[in-house]
Amino acid sequence: MKLFTLLFLLLFTTLIYSQNISGKAYYESKTTVDLDAFGGGREITPEMKNMIAERMKSMLEKTYILTFSNKESIYKEEEKLETGQGNPGFKMMMGSFTPGPQYKNIETNILVEENEFFGKQFLVKDTIQTLKWELGKESKTIGNYIVFKATAIKMVNPNDFSMARPRGGKRNAGDKGESEVKKDSTDIVDPMDEIEIPKEVVVTAWYTPQIPVGQGPGEYSGLPGLILELNVYRTTLLCSKIVMNPKESEKIEAPTKGKEVTREEYTKIVKEKTEEMRENFKGGRGGGRRFGGQ
Template sequence: MYKNAKEVDLFLHFRNNESYYYLQESLDELDKYNTTVGAVSAIPYYRNSANNSTYEISTYVGIVKRTPLDWKITNKTKKIGKYICNQALATETLFSRQGHYYTEKVEAWFTTEIPVSFGPKLYTGLPGLVLEINKNKISITATEINLNPKKGLNITVPNLNKIITQEQANKKWEELAEASKQRRKK
């Protein structure tokens, strides 16, 4: 699956204390995404840095408040585009749709030259914009940065009155996996 995966374009919009990370839903991108389902997640994420909260917006289980990662900043640096970036490492605990927990190492490269605590998906909370994420066989890399957009940015704020915990989301994933297993048996 990873060998046949195609690149997809995802977007991170940020303004003031908010960010929104999402897949641009065009027919071309959806076709690419269909061949990349296991390699990249098109689930949108909303972040409010004022209260250090990140929310995963899943159509399957609901709006999930995610626990921030515990980043360890290293001494390593590298240049991405025109920005000097610092390395940060974390271990992410994930819940499989088969009903068990597992961990993955995450490497982030962030630049303090853009002093916002945003990044793709859950990879936020560092003292600069995250420009690259590496984990397992997946890489997310910023390919274009526009700090002065001519058009207004779309920051989609989810209905925060309907938030569920990560544990509640895991339970819903378990139920969905079990229902899927039962359908396959029939």
């Protein structure tokens, strides 16, 4: 039965692939955080966990919109009114490591990404890094669509702090090692020493040949159908709504705001600024110099 379904979908895909396809896909993003792992050995009460989770909710739960056609797409966060909760400084820091609108053209293999990094705007131009997808036989339904599973290994950008995890993994109270080393309570501990970025992660995607476009949320693409669900480390993106071939289709254009840089140049800028922040923290100098020496 599954084989018949797959053959039918492939035939259906072939028949309509030459047609002009456009639409909007809405994705609900949720990221989980292991608060115990980042407790630095201190026990976090359930009440404290709930308070932290509520304050971080706006950063960990977001809605994104992918506007797509056969060849192009633009992916951006849905604008919402700020509630005023949370730490503004923390929000700015985390926002600096979160991509802005992302444009992809799968025909020309171009990706353009708008980023704001500590108050300065950058326009990152890159090629689409298509993953080596392994297509599986598993299928399920999301809404009215049959989706199929695909997996790939993704190399992680060393500056992607959304992938951060406790260095050496989660430690239990009885673990040896660092717990044997006594630290003076007045010592300044660099938070960056407590975390690490994995070199690679497994990406799991669920795509539907019923919408035969090689598009997907964010930087992801290259499958024989629109990606409706994506799982990357602790983040899950799930499509909640699709509007196909709207009467008034939105024009898909690449973002233009910011200083134009390559991916390599932007990675270097982020790395240098992060290292500067660490040095300022260790030296107890507070904010230090402003970005760009201003």
